[in-house]
Amino acid sequence: MTELYKRPDFILDEPFTYCPGCSHGIVHRLLCEVIDELGIRGDTVGICSIGCAVRIWNFIELDFIQATHGRALAFATGAKRANPDKCIFTYQGDGDAMSIGTAETIHAIARGEKVTVLFVNNTYFGATGGQLAPTTLPGQKTTTYPEGRTADRIGNPIRTCELLSTLDSEGYIARVALDTPAHIRQAKAALKKAFQTQLSGEGYGFVEFLGCCPSNLKLNSPVEAWEWIGNHSSKYFPLGEFKLPRSMQEV
Numbered sequence: 428m429t430e431l432y433k434r435p436d437f438i439l440d441e442p443f444t445y446c447p448g449c450s451h452g453i454v455h456r457l458l459c460e461v462i463d464e465l466g467i468r469g470d471t472v473g474i475c476s477i478g479c480a481v482r483i484w485n486f487i488e489l490d491f492i493q494a495t496h497g498r499a500l501a502f503a504t505g506a507k508r509a510n511p512d513k514c515i516f517t518y519q520g521d522g523d524a525m526s527i528g529t530a531e532t533i534h535a536i537a538r539g540e541k542v543t544v545l546f547v548n549n550t551y552f553g554a555t556g557g558q559l560a561p562t563t564l565p566g567q568k569t570t571t572y573p574e575g576r577t578a579d580r581i582g583n584p585i586r587t588c589e590l591l592s593t594l595d596s597e598g599y600i601a602r603v604a605l606d607t608p609a610h611i612r613q614a615k616a617a618l619k620k621a622f623q624t625q626l627s628g629e630g631y632g633f634v635e636f637l638g639c640c641p642s643n644l645k646l647n648s649p650v651e652a653w654e655w656i657g658n659h660s661s662k663y664f665p666l667g668e669f670k671l672p673r674s675m676q677e678v
């Protein structure tokens with residue numbers, strides 16, 4: 428019998444502690460599949476941030492450094508500069524990378540640090556109970572703004588990929604969604620390009636994953652939470668590639 432598909436064996440045989448339908452599990456799997464396909468398992472170090480995925484090192488057999496909240500890209504900068512031959516990635520939520528860590532994110536990308544960023548945008552501070560994040564959609568209800576986000580009181584959401592792509596440094600920037608099998612395949616392809624851009628020495632890779640946090644969305648089921656990505660989140664945050672390194676540009 429031909430084996431068509433299997434779980435990367437460095438995803439440990441531990442039950443995920445995420446809520447049913449949470450997008451973090453899918454991103455973990457894509458990460459491992461890409462690392463395996465690129466053959467870089469022994470040379471890769473992850474920097475994990477604070478958020479629901481804080482214990483990613485419990486689920487994946489890989490070297491990890493635990494960063495303080497928002498500072499993953501500062502840790503990654505040091506790790507990569509001290510170990511230029513290693514492949515360094517950060518795994519960050521929207522609260523981590525674009526609220527408390529906004530300065531680290533913008534400056535690391537502006538400096539063109541040659542690392543890869545997995546940015547999981549689920550539009551909430553999931554870990555702490557569903558507070559408003561910089562990426563919470565207009566009108567979306569959160570525990571801190573139960574009446575829904577309004578521009579006059581809190582401003583509009585930040586479109587991170589668009590913002591970062593105005594910086595002159597070289598790298599790869601893409602926004603992908605996790606709501607359908609086709610989108611998940613595209614997400615994996617984008618993540619691979621983000622790692623390849625680091626490995627070729629050209630620059631950074633930044634991938635924003637539009638996911639969901641079913642426990643805080645409080646819809647009727649995780650399935651509705653996944654449909655919400657296509658019906659709401661990706662309407663505000665358009666999918667696509669926002670920056671390509673020179674080697675990926677058509678001449």
Ligand SMILES: Cc1ncc(C[n+]2csc(CCOP(=O)(O)OP(=O)(O)O)c2C)c(N)n1
Pocket residue numbers: 477478479480496519520521522523524527547549551552553554555560640
């Ligand atoms: C310095 C500091 N401030 C605040 C917190 C509380 N805190 C923990 S996780 C988190 C937000 C996480 O949100 P996000 O990065 O979007 O990750 P998610 O849980 O949604 O995946 C906050 C505010 C903290 N741990 N440390």
Ligand code: SF4
Pocket residue numbers: 444445446447448449450451479549553554639640641642643
């Ligand atoms: S609170 Fe949200 S982000 Fe955290 S594990 Fe549950 S569904 Fe996932």
Ligand SMILES: [Mg+2]
Pocket residue numbers: 520521522547548549550551552553560
């Ligand atoms: Mg979040």
